[in-house]
C-alpha cells in the first residue's frame with residue numbers, strides 16, 4: 001500500500017507520474033519577488049471528469065456521457081460507474097450536509113484519540129485530545145521531570161515502540177517562563193496541521209505495511225459501520241454484507257498529495273473499499289493495473305463516496321491536488337452548518353483542508 005514511483009530519478013517515467021505532475025500544486029514564479037499573495041499556477045482542468053455535472057444532466061433528462069453508466073441502489077441518488085474500470089463506483093453527494101459535519105467533527109476530535117494511532121505516534125507516543133489542545137493554544141513539551149511543569153493530567157509517560165515518551169501538553173505561557181532550560185516543544189496547532197493520518201479499528205502498521213491485529217484497538221464506531229455498509233451495497237457480491245474492520249483517515253492540507261498506490265493488504269478484493277470525501281475539493285486519479293496506463297482524473301467533493309472493488313482494486317490511484325483557494329474550495333455550504341462555538345475550530349480547519357475516510361473489510 002502507498003508505494004510510489006519515488007526512488008526513480010525520472011519523475012515523468014510513467015503515465016501516472018505525468019498526470020500527478022500535471023495536476024499538482026505549483027506556484028506562479030511571477031509573484032515570487034513581489035509582496036503579493038502567491039498564486040497557484042494555472043492548471044488545465046478540461047479533462048477532469050465532474051460527476052456533479054454528470055448528476056445534474058442525468059437528473060434533468062437521463063443523459064450520460066459515453067462510457068459512464070448509472071445504477072440505483074438503496075440510496076437517494078444514482079451510483080455511477082465507468083465502462084473501462086469495472087468495480088469502480090462513484091456516488092456524488094452521497095452524504096448529507098449533516099453527515100458531512102458529523103464526520104468532520106469525529107475525524108478531528110475522536111478518530112485521532114488513542115488507541116487509534118496517528119502519524120505523530122512514532123515521535124511523540126499516543127497524544128490525547130490534540131484538537132482541544134490546539135483550540136486552547138497549548139504546547140506539547142518534552143519534559144525530564146514531571147514536576148517541571150504543571151501538567152494537564154497525572155498520566156504516566158507513555159510507551160510506544162519500546163521508547164518512553166515524555167511529551168505532555170502545557171499552557172503556552174508555562175513554556176516561555178521556563179528560563180534557562182532548553183525543552184523541545186511544539187504548538188498543538190502545528191501538530192494538528194501536520195496530522196496526516198489516523199487509523200481506526202484494526203490498526204495498520206505502516207512500517208510493516210500490514211495490519212497488526214495484536215495492537216490495541218477499538219471497533220469501528222457503529223454509526224460509521226452502518227454508513228459504510230449502506231454505501232458498499234452497490235459494489236458487494238450478491239447476498240453478502242460488507243464487514244467494516246479497519247479505516248484509514250487521511251488529512252490533507254494545501255500542497256499535500258497522496259501518491260499513486262494500490263491497497264493490497266486486505267484478504268478479499270471482491271469486497272469494496274468505501275472512501276468518503278470531506279472538506280475541500282480534490283482531484284482523484286484512477287489509473288489502470290499498470291502505472292503506464294494513463295489515469296482518469298475526476299473531482300472529489302465533500303460528501304462524495306467512491307467504491308473500489310474487484311478489478312478496480314488492482315488499479316493504481318492517488319490524490320495529486322486539493323483546492324483550498326476561495327473560488328474552488330466549494331465548502332461555503334458547510335459554513336451554514338458548522339455554526340456553534342465548538343464547531344468554529346472545525347470550520348477554520350476544514351476551510352483549508354480535506355479529510356478522506358476509507359473503510360475496509362480486512363479478512
Ligand SMILES: O=C(O)CCC(=O)C(=O)O
Pocket residue numbers: 248250258263275277284300317318319356358
Ligand atoms: O483520499 C482519497 O480520496 C483516497 C485515499 C486512498 O486511496 C487511501 O487511503 O488508500
Ligand SMILES: [Fe+2]
Pocket residue numbers: 261262263317
Ligand atoms: Fe487507496
